[in-house]
Amino acid sequence: MRDKMLETKLRLLTLQLESWKKLHDLITYGLDKAKPIVSAEQERQFTEIRANLLQETAHIFNELGILSELSGKAMNVLQRGVSVRGVRELSNEDVRRLEAEWNAVFTKLGIAQGQLKSRRKHLAGQNVLSYFFERLFRRPAVAQ
Amino acid sequence: METRLLILNADPVFQDRALSVFDTLEEIEIRIVRSLPEAISVLLEESFDALMVEGEAALALEQATNARQHFPSLGIICVVPPRYGSQINALAEQQKIGLLSSAWSCRRLRRELERFVHSLEMQSSPAAEGVDPCHSLIGNLNQFSAAEILQMSCLSQRSGRFTFKSGRGNSEIYLQHGSVRHAVFGSLEGESAVAEIFRWRQGRFYFEEGIISQVQTVDRPWAHLLIDNLQKLDETLELVSV
Numbered sequence A: 001m002r003d004k005m006l007e008t009k010l011r012l013l014t015l016q017l018e019s020w021k022k023l024h025d026l027i028t029y030g031l032d033k034a035k036p037i038v039s040a041e042q043e044r045q046f047t048e049i050r051a052n053l054l055q056e057t058a059h060i061f062n063e064l065g066i067l068s069e070l071s072g073k074a075m076n077v078l079q080r081g082v083s084v085r086g087v088r089e090l091s092n093e094d095v096r097r098l099e100a101e102w103n104a105v106f107t108k109l110g111i112a113q114g115q116l117k118s119r120r121k122h123l124a125g126q127n128v129l130s131y132f133f134e135r136l137f138r139r140p141a142v143a144q
Numbered sequence B: 001m002e003t004r005l006l007i008l009n010a011d012p013v014f015q016d017r018a019l020s021v022f023d024t025l026e027e028i029e030i031r032i033v034r035s036l037p038e039a040i041s042v043l044l045e046e047s048f049d050a051l052m053v054e055g056e057a058a059l060a061l062e063q064a065t066n067a068r069q070h071f072p073s074l075g076i077i078c079v080v081p082p083r084y085g086s087q088i089n090a091l092a093e094q095q096k097i098g099l100l101s102s103a104w105s106c107r108r109l110r111r112e113l114e115r116f117v118h119s120l121e122m123q124s125s126p127a128a129e130g131v132d133p134c135h136s137l138i139g140n141l142n143q144f145s146a147a148e149i150l151q152m153s154c155l156s157q158r159s160g161r162f163t164f165k166s167g168r169g170n171s172e173i174y175l176q177h178g179s180v181r182h183a184v185f186g187s188l189e190g191e192s193a194v195a196e197i198f199r200w201r202q203g204r205f206y207f208e209e210g211i212i213s214q215v216q217t218v219d220r221p222w223a224h225l226l227i228d229n230l231q232k233l234d235e236t237l238e239l240v241s242v
Helices: A004-031 A040-064 A067-080 A084-088 A092-124 A128-137 B017-022 B036-045 B057-070 B085-094 B106-123 B146-155 B191-198 B222-241
Strands: B003-009 B028-033 B050-054 B075-080 B097-101 B137-140 B160-166 B169-176 B179-185 B204-209
Touching: A004 A040, A004 A084, A004 A092, A004 B017, A004 B028, A040 A067, A040 A084, A067 A092, B003 B017, B003 B036, B003 B106, B017 B028, B017 B050, B017 B106, B028 B036, B036 B057, B036 B222, B050 B057, B057 B075, B057 B085, B057 B097, B057 B222, B075 B106, B085 B097, B097 B106, B137 B146, B146 B160, B146 B169, B146 B179, B146 B191, B146 B204, B146 B222, B169 B191, B179 B191, B179 B222, B191 B222
Parallel strands: B003 B028, B003 B050, B050 B075, B075 B097
Antiparallel strands: B137 B204, B160 B169, B160 B204, B169 B179
């Protein structure tokens, strides 16, 4: 069985994770002192990814129900990382914060993706009938 | 086997009319990219059954036409807003690109997309495994590209049949005295089939000496084919680096 809502969430989450990974690649490049040249193309890619994240993050986090938890951290990353050159000129303290906040967002998204995939795998082994039977006869949660 | 569909959509989060249809379809694996260079790069690296472009009519068709030039055997459809005009319709028909309207009702859009996916399933034939060890030349395309193998065989004036087997299907190239005489891959024949095989980076091949084709679909010397196809490949790779 396939749950449309779950598939939509998974699709949005995958897109979001992809953008965060690409952003990280460019941040890592910017912080690498051994690579002194930052091309206009790399700056364009960075702006493109940042623009996508800025407009999509709130919507996707809201759909996933993690807006309050992650929105602040995500915005901090996007506000600190203005460009590849900008990242290169950040102080050590700011770089440390940027990396910690990127990691917090990435970790949470990764975990959420794993949970959704697990749910999909579980659903794949069920048909509509068994799904509703399971819901009907599931033991209700008891408040302690 | 799941059908693999690559979707090119610049705004997949907010403009997801067709994408949301795929959330309900079984037996299909989708991958979403946001730009044409990214799409070309993914198509070069992995095997997909089709490409779907979703966006404004003119831009979507331009991207689809571009992809068609580099991947002649790929199934391509565009999902575009309505009222795109007869010019776009004619161009799509000429390039064998399917046009679907994003304004159609969910039910109709779903039906048309299902039909498209079904047509892909009918086309895709699983690559037959197993290569006879008696063949005079056997190998893997990871190690030698099709261009290198054909170059070597043409230089030594071979006559026979090359069979290439990959996830995309099987294809055959017939040589006669060091020239390509006939090539076939699915519905493609002649030079377009040779162009397609040139791009393969995965799969296996073997050569059977002495099998000659009665049909002749290629009449240019090998050197011309090689130069043209390498140039095309360069153009494709250039597009990726844009």
